[in-house]
Amino acid sequence: MKKTRKQQAQETKKHIYLTAITLFQTKGFDQVTVDEIVQESKSSKGAFYGHFTSKYDIFLEKFKEIDHFYEEFTTTLPVNLSFKEKVISLIDAQMKYLKDDLGMDLMRSVYKSGLIEDERNFFSNSERKLYKILHSFIQKAIKDGELSVQINVQETVIYITRCMRGSLYDWLVFGKDFDLLQESKGFIAIFLDGLLLNKKN
Amino acid sequence: MKKTRKQQAQETKKHIYLTAITLFQTKGFDQVTVDEIVQESKSSKGAFYGHFTSKYDIFLEKFKEIDHFYEEFTTTLPVNLSFKEKVISLIDAQMKYLKDDLGMDLMRSVYKSGLIEDERNFFSNSERKLYKILHSFIQKAIKDGELSVQINVQETVIYITRCMRGSLYDWLVFGKDFDLLQESKGFIAIFLDGLLLNKKN
């Protein structure tokens, strides 16, 4: 069966993608050059930039796999947990995943790309699923009386994810001695205490 | 009076520095090239990299001016405030300063540079003064019984600064519609509620 041009293009894209991801995982994002990816995949700059808008772009694609993680997380989460327990186990699982499966180097690139102006960064796209999960946690907590009805759900989602981003940023800045799991759990625990306090007001 | 070599070098450094800062403020950090700085200041790459280790470096220098801000802040802060009030007014003043005096563009560069591996970034140096201020706030709060004696001071300092970094990072990512002052105050307020809660345990 003859391949159409589109099929061929898709194959090229996938081939470049897989080559790049492999190289990233072997040598670390910053150690891999576009020339190297192009050479290794026996393609060209033209092909590379035809399919991806930047070197960041290629693993933001990869990064979207995090949605699988969230998917799995929601299906395996026990039902009878309190709001605080749920958020903490989300953070626990997420940080483990980011640290062990994606790694510091890739995460550093994600956080760098977030700072590049007018880059369509993943924080404004791919975190949607995370936002949805937290949204549902919060709404359930309000219904169950764990959180005040006066709480602003959207804002609270941002705050909680900010705790995550803050801990992750610190991990990337302070390096290996920084215990990401410990730090993020300790931090969010205090924040949640503050949040839950509001139900009494 | 004849200039010594060292004096001459210092003048060159200062001249490059001032030229660069002016350019940064006019065009924004990322829009200024090293070549341009060198050309404008009528010096050379050699001179530039002799005095500064990188383009980031040159304004991390500038960034150290933030110490003046902290200095001034501590001298003008009213004495009879509660712990929470003190931290919130610190954050309020600091965010105003960062937003209005340093600007988003420069801050973005600071946060980027924090993510560059083995770069001697300002978070591990220049924030010392901020850490000290918070340290003293916390210790006073413990002495006054506002905070539990069991609290880990060092850790709490990191947590509070993490709230700042988190809010700032979000500001840089989400852009102009993000109200830095509002957001950081709302966020820290909840965190501090959680922190203060601990005194009862």
Add this chain to the structure above:
DNA sequence: TAGTTTCATAGACTATAGTCTGTATATTAG
């Protein structure tokens, strides 16, 4: 003072992300 060393600077060079242009082939139109 004459020779030697150090150091600030100049600017050519390198590394690398990203752009631009040309081309060959697939696809479409008549």
Add this chain to the structure above:
DNA sequence: CTAATATACAGACTATAGTCTATGAAACTA
């Protein structure tokens, strides 16, 4: 079927941060 068009790709080219080497003058030494 032939001509026109679109597009996937190749690779030369550009922009820019940072390195390396050479040089001349200042500072030191004897």
